[in-house]
Amino acid sequence: MNNYSIDVEVSEVGPRDGLQSISPILPTEAKKCWISALAAAGVPEVEVGSFVPAKVLPQLADTAELVEHARGIEGLRVAVLAPNFRGAQDAIRAGAHKITIPLSVSETHSLKNVRRTHAQMLEEVSRIAGLIRETPENQRPDFEGGLSTAFGCTLEGPVAPERVVQLAEALMQAGCDEVGLSDTTGYGTPDQVRDLTRAVWRAVGRDRLTGIHLHNTRGQGLANVVAALDVGLRTIDASMGGIGGCPFAPGASGNIVTEDLVFLLEGMGYRTGINMERLLEARQVLRDSLPEEIELYGFTPEAGLPKGFRYA
């Protein structure tokens, strides 16, 4: 599957955002099998891990090895998270294609989460951008600033769109190639998705914000995707089986479910390059490697594709 035939890019964040909230550590080989199965299904981008200290998130301690494995898969774009300069160094050394540094729009959340103010985080972004500039061109990763809690914060409540716009500008000035919007708390509504995207576009340019990371905490995930597509965003994060985030009750998952997202996109006429049957095989690979008590979500895997279903 060649990239030119893709209308919307699905970025699978399960190996990072999904696994980071699961305590039993998956063997590295199991993660590799899953990543390979995702790629074999046509998933164009996988966020394979995060370069955080192993003692903070032991589940993600093998991120460098996963980057190396994923880089060996032709056509796959290998994304990672790096919360700081040290992590970015490791990410560049490992050879990631894309590095995302999360910046929480809620400073309260930022202080609680990474113990850094906005100013300190922006300083870190500048240092990473400098490092990337010094990296030989053929090894230089894309560098994204991920605006988390952009749609509201469980600590601060509503987040002013002006604050999101200011921080998007600051991230670009500090040296990011692009910014991303992240509904960390599942507060977002379709109107917010449209309005906030347009506001950030006006500040940093349309080509500097192309993707969105949505959660399904209040069941609004795919509704927000429809708004994201309407406004013109073309990279959507999702997690296989909806793993990750803050699971509550039956059906409550953190991330939006990759399988349901692909059905939505193909059904709407957007080519994803992803084959549903092989995606369900990748789901089985994940299922087989996860402890039984970890539930996989998703409606389409259970209901199956509609009779007579056609890809976009």
Next chain:
Amino acid sequence: MNNYSIDVEVSEVGPRDGLQSISPILPTEAKKCWISALAAAGVPEVEVGSFVPAKVLPQLADTAELVEHARGIEGLRVAVLAPNFRGAQDAIRAGAHKITIPLSVSETHSLKNVRRTHAQMLEEVSRIAGLIRETPENQRPDFEGGLSTAFGCTLEGPVAPERVVQLAEALMQAGCDEVGLSDTTGYGTPDQVRDLTRAVWRAVGRDRLTGIHLHNTRGQGLANVVAALDVGLRTIDASMGGIGGCPFAPGASGNIVTEDLVFLLEGMGYRTGINMERLLEARQVLRDSLPEEIELYGFTPEAGLPKGFRYA
């Protein structure tokens, strides 16, 4: 709550579409309590039952009594299903404000479901329309033709939009006041919702199609609602706790979940007239009256409203 302050009408179909797939029969008093609690939360319309023979659906045998009860609640619009002339007679006698007769666009499904061809169903619609004309004006219900399997059929597969349009025209000619679109199988996509609504509008007029009945079988329910709102539909069916339809696995429900729908609508700036806290009280009334093994779905009830949430 006065109707003039409502932008989008939520029609609660749980007492009909939800309960009809639950075998343990709920006491009539429990149903009355639930309907009253729904109305107390501000739900403007409730489909309280279906006038089918008691031996076919014993759960709905008390529909006449529920209509009488619901008619006693000021401001509540009382809707019922009637699959045939006999049912419509009973519905008029009971005093329903609105009668919906379902017509399956898939004739295969129609024959299997009600053992009637399209021609036979349209003949039934004509007879009911005649009966309504003979009914004293102040007791005359609204009469809707519900186009089920409009987005695809589990037996026939894809359903041609032209067929939906033809049947919408035929229903209007046979004497319906309006038509409704129903995604019985959960096959629908946001594009289909927009395109099909516009196609039917061109044929019968915009004021003759204002509502939609969506299922969440493949997790696309609220995504389809966003499309329905975008195109301009203003009555959305939903079921408390997502009961009804064809439940599969964790999170899979038939109908879209009223609680999540109200959060979506209010979050998007559409006034529903519904109070979320009281809606959750109504959910508790339902929970208390349902057998334990019946699961209630919905994300918002578990996650709670966002900090600083404001109604539209």
